[in-house]
Amino acid sequence: MGAVARVQAPQGSTGDPIRDSALGLVIETVEQIASLNRHAWRSSPVRASLLEIVRLRNARTVNCQFCKSVRYDVARRDGLTESKVDQIRDGYQESGLSGEEKLAIAFADAYLFDPQGVTAELASRLKQHFTPAQLAHLAIALVAFNATSRCAVSIGGMPENLPVTEISAP
Amino acid sequence: MRTMSVTSANVSEKLTVAGEAAAPFEDVWRAIWNQPHVPASTLELCRLDLARLHHAEAELALRMPLRQGLPEAKIESLLRQNWMKDPAFSETERAVLNFTEWYHASPQSIPDDVAGEVIARLGQSGYVALIEALGFIDGRIRVALIYSRMQD
Secondary structure, three states, rough: OOOOOOOOOOOOOOOOOOOOOOHOOOOOOOHHHHHHHHHHHHHHOHHHHHHHHHHHHHHHHOOHHHHHHHEEHHHOOOOOOOHHHHOOOHHHHHOOOOOHHHHHHHOOOOOHOOHOOOHHHHHHHHHHOOOOHHHHHHHHHHHHHHHHHHHHHHHOOOOOOOEEEEEOOO | OOOOOOOOOOOHHHHHHHOHHHHHHHHHHHHHHHOOOOOOHHHHHHHHHHHHHHHOOHHHHOOOOOOOOOHHHHHHHHOOOOOOOOOOHHHHHHHHHHHHHHHHHHHOOOOOOOOOHHHHHHHOOOHHHHHHHHHHHHHHHHHHHHHHHOOO
16 A cells, blocks of 8 residues: 555545545546445435444455544444444454344455355345345445545555544534 | 346346435446546446456446447457557556556555556546546446345
8 A cells, every 4th residue: 555645635625524535536426426425324224333334344354544443423323332343353253243233244245255155045144134225225335335445545645543533424 | 037137237226225325326336437537448448357357247248338339359358368468458548457457456455656657647536536436346246246146
Protein backbone atom coordinates (compact mmCIF):
# COMPACT_ATOMS: atom_id res chain seq x y z
CA MET A 1 0.00 0.00 0.00
CA GLY A 2 1.36 3.41 -0.93
CA ALA A 3 2.55 5.43 2.08
CA VAL A 4 1.65 8.61 0.23
CA ALA A 5 -1.80 9.13 -1.26
CA ARG A 6 -1.71 8.52 -5.01
CA VAL A 7 -4.40 11.10 -5.69
CA GLN A 8 -5.51 14.16 -3.78
CA ALA A 9 -9.04 14.71 -2.50
CA PRO A 10 -10.79 17.82 -3.77
CA GLN A 11 -10.56 21.00 -1.70
CA GLY A 12 -13.41 21.88 0.62
CA SER A 13 -15.53 19.99 3.09
CA THR A 14 -19.14 18.89 2.81
CA GLY A 15 -19.08 16.81 5.99
CA ASP A 16 -19.76 13.64 4.00
CA PRO A 17 -16.82 11.20 4.14
CA ILE A 18 -17.40 9.97 0.59
CA ARG A 19 -17.87 13.38 -1.04
CA ASP A 20 -14.84 14.75 0.85
CA SER A 21 -12.58 11.86 -0.12
CA ALA A 22 -10.77 11.44 -3.45
CA LEU A 23 -14.00 9.88 -4.75
CA GLY A 24 -15.18 13.48 -4.96
CA LEU A 25 -12.89 13.89 -7.99
CA VAL A 26 -15.40 11.97 -10.13
CA ILE A 27 -18.46 14.16 -10.07
CA GLU A 28 -20.31 11.78 -12.39
CA THR A 29 -20.36 8.99 -9.77
CA VAL A 30 -19.83 10.50 -6.33
CA GLU A 31 -23.46 11.41 -5.64
CA GLN A 32 -24.63 7.93 -6.64
CA ILE A 33 -22.08 6.24 -4.38
CA ALA A 34 -22.90 8.59 -1.47
CA SER A 35 -26.61 7.87 -1.97
CA LEU A 36 -25.98 4.12 -1.97
CA ASN A 37 -23.97 4.40 1.24
CA ARG A 38 -26.80 6.38 2.82
CA HIS A 39 -29.42 3.82 1.79
CA ALA A 40 -27.25 0.96 3.03
CA TRP A 41 -27.71 2.40 6.54
CA ARG A 42 -31.00 4.28 6.40
CA SER A 43 -33.12 1.77 4.46
CA SER A 44 -31.88 -1.46 5.94
CA PRO A 45 -34.17 -4.40 6.72
CA VAL A 46 -31.13 -5.80 8.58
CA ARG A 47 -30.42 -4.55 12.09
CA ALA A 48 -27.60 -2.00 12.25
CA SER A 49 -25.33 -4.04 14.52
CA LEU A 50 -25.40 -6.94 12.06
CA LEU A 51 -24.65 -4.63 9.15
CA GLU A 52 -21.72 -3.19 11.10
CA ILE A 53 -20.34 -6.66 11.82
CA VAL A 54 -20.37 -7.40 8.09
CA ARG A 55 -18.76 -4.01 7.33
CA LEU A 56 -16.00 -4.61 9.89
CA ARG A 57 -15.38 -8.14 8.62
CA ASN A 58 -14.83 -6.62 5.18
CA ALA A 59 -12.67 -3.82 6.60
CA ARG A 60 -10.38 -6.29 8.33
CA THR A 61 -10.11 -8.49 5.25
CA VAL A 62 -9.31 -5.60 2.91
CA ASN A 63 -7.17 -4.04 5.67
CA CYS A 64 -8.61 -0.57 5.25
CA GLN A 65 -7.39 1.36 8.30
CA PHE A 66 -10.02 4.07 7.92
CA CYS A 67 -12.85 1.52 7.69
CA LYS A 68 -11.48 -0.50 10.61
CA SER A 69 -11.32 2.51 12.90
CA VAL A 70 -14.89 3.70 12.36
CA ARG A 71 -17.95 2.67 14.38
CA TYR A 72 -21.37 3.78 13.20
CA ASP A 73 -23.48 5.27 15.98
CA VAL A 74 -26.59 3.35 14.92
CA ALA A 75 -24.75 0.05 15.34
CA ARG A 76 -23.57 0.95 18.84
CA ARG A 77 -27.09 1.98 19.81
CA ASP A 78 -28.21 -1.40 18.47
CA GLY A 79 -25.88 -3.17 20.90
CA LEU A 80 -22.56 -3.53 19.09
CA THR A 81 -19.87 -3.42 21.79
CA GLU A 82 -16.09 -3.40 21.37
CA SER A 83 -16.09 -6.84 22.96
CA LYS A 84 -18.19 -8.07 20.05
CA VAL A 85 -15.99 -6.23 17.55
CA ASP A 86 -12.97 -8.09 18.94
CA GLN A 87 -14.65 -11.38 18.06
CA ILE A 88 -15.04 -10.55 14.34
CA ARG A 89 -11.82 -12.33 13.54
CA ASP A 90 -10.58 -15.75 12.46
CA GLY A 91 -12.01 -18.32 14.83
CA TYR A 92 -15.27 -16.37 15.17
CA GLN A 93 -17.17 -19.68 14.91
CA GLU A 94 -16.01 -20.53 18.44
CA SER A 95 -16.65 -17.02 19.77
CA GLY A 96 -19.50 -15.74 21.89
CA LEU A 97 -21.18 -14.09 18.90
CA SER A 98 -24.79 -15.12 18.30
CA GLY A 99 -25.78 -17.64 15.66
CA GLU A 100 -27.21 -14.85 13.50
CA GLU A 101 -24.00 -12.84 13.77
CA LYS A 102 -21.89 -15.88 12.84
CA LEU A 103 -24.15 -16.57 9.87
CA ALA A 104 -23.79 -12.97 8.65
CA ILE A 105 -19.99 -13.32 8.85
CA ALA A 106 -20.18 -16.60 6.94
CA PHE A 107 -22.11 -14.77 4.20
CA ALA A 108 -19.50 -12.00 4.15
CA ASP A 109 -16.70 -14.57 3.99
CA ALA A 110 -18.34 -16.30 1.04
CA TYR A 111 -18.40 -12.96 -0.75
CA LEU A 112 -14.85 -12.01 0.25
CA PHE A 113 -13.02 -15.30 -0.16
CA ASP A 114 -14.91 -17.81 -2.29
CA PRO A 115 -18.20 -16.78 -3.90
CA GLN A 116 -18.19 -19.97 -6.01
CA GLY A 117 -17.81 -22.06 -2.86
CA VAL A 118 -21.16 -21.43 -1.19
CA THR A 119 -22.21 -24.86 0.00
CA ALA A 120 -25.78 -26.18 -0.12
CA GLU A 121 -25.67 -26.27 3.67
CA LEU A 122 -24.69 -22.58 3.95
CA ALA A 123 -27.25 -21.59 1.30
CA SER A 124 -29.95 -23.45 3.20
CA ARG A 125 -29.05 -21.82 6.53
CA LEU A 126 -28.99 -18.36 4.95
CA LYS A 127 -32.38 -18.86 3.32
CA GLN A 128 -33.87 -20.25 6.51
CA HIS A 129 -32.64 -17.45 8.73
CA PHE A 130 -32.83 -14.34 6.53
CA THR A 131 -35.69 -13.11 4.40
CA PRO A 132 -34.97 -12.55 0.67
CA ALA A 133 -35.06 -8.80 1.37
CA GLN A 134 -32.50 -9.09 4.16
CA LEU A 135 -30.17 -11.25 2.09
CA ALA A 136 -30.42 -8.91 -0.89
CA HIS A 137 -29.73 -5.90 1.33
CA LEU A 138 -26.72 -7.62 2.90
CA ALA A 139 -25.40 -8.34 -0.60
CA ILE A 140 -25.85 -4.74 -1.76
CA ALA A 141 -24.28 -3.39 1.43
CA LEU A 142 -21.32 -5.76 1.09
CA VAL A 143 -20.65 -4.59 -2.47
CA ALA A 144 -20.79 -0.96 -1.31
CA PHE A 145 -18.55 -1.56 1.72
CA ASN A 146 -16.09 -3.68 -0.24
CA ALA A 147 -15.87 -1.38 -3.25
CA THR A 148 -15.34 1.77 -1.18
CA SER A 149 -12.81 0.17 1.16
CA ARG A 150 -10.87 -1.15 -1.84
CA CYS A 151 -10.96 2.38 -3.25
CA ALA A 152 -9.48 3.73 -0.04
CA VAL A 153 -6.68 1.15 -0.06
CA SER A 154 -5.98 1.71 -3.77
CA ILE A 155 -5.69 5.45 -3.18
CA GLY A 156 -3.15 4.79 -0.42
CA GLY A 157 -1.68 7.18 2.10
CA MET A 158 -3.31 5.57 5.14
CA PRO A 159 -1.78 5.77 8.61
CA GLU A 160 -0.77 2.43 10.10
CA ASN A 161 -3.15 2.85 13.00
CA LEU A 162 -6.08 5.07 13.80
CA PRO A 163 -8.07 5.44 17.02
CA VAL A 164 -11.59 4.04 17.10
CA THR A 165 -13.97 6.84 16.17
CA GLU A 166 -17.75 6.91 16.31
CA ILE A 167 -19.47 8.58 13.37
CA SER A 168 -23.07 9.21 12.51
CA ALA A 169 -24.74 7.05 9.90
CA PRO A 170 -25.00 9.06 6.66
CA MET B 1 -36.84 -26.40 -13.98
CA ARG B 2 -34.31 -24.12 -15.72
CA THR B 3 -32.40 -21.66 -13.62
CA MET B 4 -31.30 -18.21 -14.70
CA SER B 5 -27.63 -17.52 -15.41
CA VAL B 6 -26.81 -14.76 -12.97
CA THR B 7 -24.27 -12.13 -14.06
CA SER B 8 -23.16 -8.68 -13.01
CA ALA B 9 -25.67 -7.24 -15.48
CA ASN B 10 -28.82 -9.08 -14.35
CA VAL B 11 -28.05 -9.70 -10.67
CA SER B 12 -30.17 -6.61 -10.01
CA GLU B 13 -33.25 -8.77 -10.75
CA LYS B 14 -32.32 -10.85 -7.70
CA LEU B 15 -31.68 -7.77 -5.57
CA THR B 16 -34.81 -5.69 -6.18
CA VAL B 17 -36.40 -7.39 -3.16
CA ALA B 18 -33.93 -5.47 -0.99
CA GLY B 19 -36.28 -2.49 -1.23
CA GLU B 20 -35.01 1.09 -1.17
CA ALA B 21 -31.31 0.29 -1.56
CA ALA B 22 -31.86 -1.49 -4.88
CA ALA B 23 -32.45 1.68 -6.92
CA PRO B 24 -29.28 3.54 -5.81
CA PHE B 25 -27.35 0.31 -6.38
CA GLU B 26 -28.47 0.41 -10.02
CA ASP B 27 -27.76 4.14 -10.23
CA VAL B 28 -24.12 3.44 -9.33
CA TRP B 29 -23.94 0.71 -11.99
CA ARG B 30 -25.18 3.07 -14.70
CA ALA B 31 -22.92 5.89 -13.52
CA ILE B 32 -19.70 3.87 -13.61
CA TRP B 33 -20.36 2.72 -17.18
CA ASN B 34 -21.27 6.22 -18.37
CA GLN B 35 -18.59 8.37 -16.68
CA PRO B 36 -16.28 10.10 -19.20
CA HIS B 37 -12.88 9.28 -17.67
CA VAL B 38 -12.44 5.61 -18.59
CA PRO B 39 -13.95 4.35 -21.87
CA ALA B 40 -16.68 1.75 -21.47
CA SER B 41 -14.80 -0.54 -23.87
CA THR B 42 -11.82 -0.47 -21.50
CA LEU B 43 -14.08 -1.29 -18.54
CA GLU B 44 -15.55 -4.16 -20.57
CA LEU B 45 -12.04 -5.58 -20.96
CA CYS B 46 -11.61 -5.26 -17.19
CA ARG B 47 -14.97 -6.95 -16.53
CA LEU B 48 -14.05 -9.88 -18.75
CA ASP B 49 -10.60 -10.17 -17.17
CA LEU B 50 -12.17 -10.22 -13.70
CA ALA B 51 -14.67 -12.84 -14.91
CA ARG B 52 -11.75 -14.96 -16.08
CA LEU B 53 -10.00 -14.57 -12.75
CA HIS B 54 -13.21 -15.56 -10.91
CA HIS B 55 -13.82 -18.51 -13.29
CA ALA B 56 -17.30 -17.04 -13.76
CA GLU B 57 -18.63 -18.83 -16.84
CA ALA B 58 -21.93 -16.96 -17.22
CA GLU B 59 -20.09 -13.68 -16.79
CA LEU B 60 -17.60 -14.66 -19.51
CA ALA B 61 -20.48 -15.31 -21.92
CA LEU B 62 -21.93 -11.85 -21.29
CA ARG B 63 -21.17 -8.86 -23.53
CA MET B 64 -22.12 -5.45 -22.23
CA PRO B 65 -23.88 -3.24 -24.80
CA LEU B 66 -21.31 -0.62 -25.78
CA ARG B 67 -21.64 2.41 -28.02
CA GLN B 68 -18.41 1.38 -29.71
CA GLY B 69 -18.15 -2.36 -30.06
CA LEU B 70 -15.27 -4.50 -28.92
CA PRO B 71 -14.05 -7.00 -31.54
CA GLU B 72 -14.57 -10.59 -30.45
CA ALA B 73 -11.01 -11.37 -31.58
CA LYS B 74 -9.70 -8.86 -29.07
CA ILE B 75 -11.79 -10.43 -26.32
CA GLU B 76 -10.42 -13.84 -27.23
CA SER B 77 -6.91 -12.45 -27.08
CA LEU B 78 -7.63 -10.99 -23.64
CA LEU B 79 -9.00 -14.28 -22.36
CA ARG B 80 -5.92 -16.11 -23.71
CA GLN B 81 -3.91 -13.58 -21.66
CA ASN B 82 -2.24 -12.22 -24.79
CA TRP B 83 -2.98 -8.60 -23.99
CA MET B 84 0.62 -7.85 -22.98
CA LYS B 85 1.95 -8.42 -26.51
CA ASP B 86 -1.08 -8.14 -28.81
CA PRO B 87 -0.84 -4.82 -30.77
CA ALA B 88 -4.65 -4.62 -30.74
CA PHE B 89 -4.34 -3.39 -27.13
CA SER B 90 -3.33 0.22 -26.54
CA GLU B 91 -0.75 1.16 -23.93
CA THR B 92 -3.55 2.59 -21.81
CA GLU B 93 -5.51 -0.67 -21.99
CA ARG B 94 -2.38 -2.58 -21.02
CA ALA B 95 -1.76 -0.32 -18.03
CA VAL B 96 -5.38 -0.70 -16.92
CA LEU B 97 -5.42 -4.49 -17.34
CA ASN B 98 -2.15 -4.86 -15.48
CA PHE B 99 -3.64 -2.77 -12.67
CA THR B 100 -6.85 -4.82 -12.73
CA GLU B 101 -4.98 -8.05 -12.13
CA TRP B 102 -3.09 -6.59 -9.18
CA TYR B 103 -6.36 -5.15 -7.87
CA HIS B 104 -8.00 -8.57 -8.09
CA ALA B 105 -5.20 -10.17 -6.10
CA SER B 106 -5.32 -7.49 -3.38
CA PRO B 107 -5.53 -3.70 -3.57
CA GLN B 108 -2.87 -3.61 -0.85
CA SER B 109 -0.41 -5.32 -3.16
CA ILE B 110 -0.65 -2.81 -6.02
CA PRO B 111 2.85 -1.41 -6.63
CA ASP B 112 3.21 2.35 -6.92
CA ASP B 113 4.58 2.09 -10.45
CA VAL B 114 1.57 0.05 -11.59
CA ALA B 115 -0.83 2.63 -10.15
CA GLY B 116 1.38 5.46 -11.42
CA GLU B 117 1.19 4.15 -14.97
CA VAL B 118 -2.62 4.33 -14.83
CA ILE B 119 -2.56 7.83 -13.34
CA ALA B 120 -0.09 8.98 -16.02
CA ARG B 121 -2.50 7.80 -18.74
CA LEU B 122 -5.93 8.51 -17.24
CA GLY B 123 -5.22 11.32 -14.80
CA GLN B 124 -6.27 11.40 -11.14
CA SER B 125 -9.99 11.48 -11.93
CA GLY B 126 -9.56 8.58 -14.34
CA TYR B 127 -7.71 6.59 -11.70
CA VAL B 128 -10.51 7.12 -9.20
CA ALA B 129 -13.16 6.31 -11.82
CA LEU B 130 -11.30 3.09 -12.58
CA ILE B 131 -11.01 1.89 -8.98
CA GLU B 132 -14.67 2.70 -8.39
CA ALA B 133 -15.67 0.75 -11.48
CA LEU B 134 -13.46 -2.22 -10.60
CA GLY B 135 -14.97 -2.31 -7.11
CA PHE B 136 -18.56 -2.44 -8.31
CA ILE B 137 -17.91 -4.74 -11.27
CA ASP B 138 -15.97 -7.17 -9.08
CA GLY B 139 -18.59 -6.93 -6.34
CA ARG B 140 -21.48 -7.65 -8.69
CA ILE B 141 -19.62 -10.64 -10.15
CA ARG B 142 -19.15 -11.98 -6.60
CA VAL B 143 -22.82 -11.52 -5.73
CA ALA B 144 -23.89 -13.08 -9.04
CA LEU B 145 -21.77 -16.14 -8.25
CA ILE B 146 -23.29 -16.43 -4.77
CA TYR B 147 -26.84 -16.16 -6.09
CA SER B 148 -26.05 -18.72 -8.80
CA ARG B 149 -24.95 -21.16 -6.12
CA MET B 150 -27.97 -20.37 -3.95
CA GLN B 151 -30.44 -21.18 -6.72
CA ASP B 152 -28.82 -24.56 -7.48
